[in-house]
Amino acid sequence: MGKEKEIPKWVQDEIKDAKFGKPESITRTGYILEIYDKDMKIDSQLYEAIEDGRKIIEGMNLPKKIKPADLMKGVVYEFTINSLKAPLSKKVIEYLKKEMEIDMDAIYQFELTNLELMDVDSDSAAEEESEE
Template sequence: MGRAKGAKIEGGSQEEGLPKWAEEEIKSAQFGKPETIARTGYILDIYEGEFKVDIQVYEPVPDGRTIVEGLDVPKSMKISDFMKGFVYDFKVRVFTAPLSDKVVDLLKTKFGLDMKAIYRFELQELQLMDVESDLPVASSDSSEEEGDEE
């Protein structure tokens, strides 16, 4: 029975996956000009070799989720310095590629997905927040103390 099922998928069965035309549209989606958003959250996982991270943010990103997996990290950033579980301010570029009404309808009716666009996320900047008062004082705070002594 497994072979018959596999043959249906290769034959383009719409019951098992996306039709070829929908798959092609999704693969060739054109991303528009990015929007930069600022969010606070923390790093869940770090993929140093791939220059990607998974993050969780307190406010949802434009597509409504609070967990972003596979966030692209520019090679200019020192990913080995990133720390899981610490609170960061993130600046993220959000690239959006709208889907046609035909694909949106297919995803909603066949798969129960309410998806109007494809999103790609790229980390632009991150800043470790000083949430714990027990942590050593940051250098910018110590310079303020030096200024008070003068």
């Protein structure tokens, strides 16, 4: 097998130092795939794609008001997410496409701002969240 190609430092630096624009609030429905109690993060599967085309968001931070123990996997939630975008330079876009075969023109960061259970049987959980 061939040696993995290493991404040059100048590309890594641009990606690491990317400047994110203003957050754009988006609302999507979907469900939780995984809950990481210690890290206060979740992985989610959305029914509608987000700006960059993906339907799975991994490692989304939970707001402090939401406790991982209160969440359930596999039930439908409405996610309110702040989507932040940092465009990449033409030079980096071309490098990623030619050398790494990665088609990417921006970096996205997603922050969960609210989560509401869509299940009608679970109205009490949604009310508890809105009281805080």
